[in-house]
Amino acid sequence: MKNVIRTIAMAGLAIGLVGSSAHAAGPAAAPAKGAFQRDLLGVYSDAEKKVLDLEEAVPQNKFDWRPGPGVRSIAEAYLHIAFGNYAMVKFVTGKEPPAEAGWEMNPAKWDTKTKDKAEIKKILVASFAHVHAAIGALPDADLDKVVNFFGHDMTTRAVLIILYGHVNEHLGQSVAYARANKITPPWSKDEKEHMPAKK
Numbered sequence: 001m002k003n004v005i006r007t008i009a010m011a012g013l014a015i016g017l018v019g020s021s022a023h024a025a026g027p028a029a030a031p032a033k034g035a036f037q038r039d040l041l042g043v044y045s046d047a048e049k050k051v052l053d054l055e056e057a058v059p060q061n062k063f064d065w066r067p068g069p070g071v072r073s074i075a076e077a078y079l080h081i082a083f084g085n086y087a088m089v090k091f092v093t094g095k096e097p098p099a100e101a102g103w104e105m106n107p108a109k110w111d112t113k114t115k116d117k118a119e120i121k122k123i124l125v126a127s128f129a130h131v132h133a134a135i136g137a138l139p140d141a142d143l144d145k146v147v148n149f150f151g152h153d154m155t156t157r158a159v160l161i162i163l164y165g166h167v168n169e170h171l172g173q174s175v176a177y178a179r180a181n182k183i184t185p186p187w188s189k190d191e192k193e194h195m196p197a198k199k
Helices: 002-022 035-057 074-093 117-136 140-144 156-180 186-193
Strands: 146-149 152-155
Touching (some): 035 140, 035 186, 074 117
Antiparallel strands (some): 146 152
């Protein structure tokens, strides 16, 4: 039980601190308008940090690895996270991503644009900063606004929940890819250091 409490406390601390470390390369995010936005960005930041830490841990020579034909490679999985970040913000705000992102609603083209580890990290960091800025500036009244999401009418709030699910889905995919290549996620190493010794 003590380990569970310690883990929860450490996770809360990490979520609170991650904004200052994960976005060093991006613009400062505006404070969220309301409780939902603030809570969403808090848990989103935890997944974001793990994505960036794992991308950093995977060597360049593994970025074209894929588990089988027709399945996204490591590079493509990371690029797809950035694609989803830009796409879902566009759905909820109606605004196009920044021109410098070079984004277009073409996942097949976007996901295969590069295999370069350093370039992919820049793309991820910029897309995460875009999410923080957009959600941080979102008025509470817009959360109940209905938008068309791939042919389905749903609230902005629902699309933002999908955004959070999307980053976690592909974080899980990236963890599986890393493990298949004998790469331990950095936060798993940290967890092992804090586990009690076996008797």
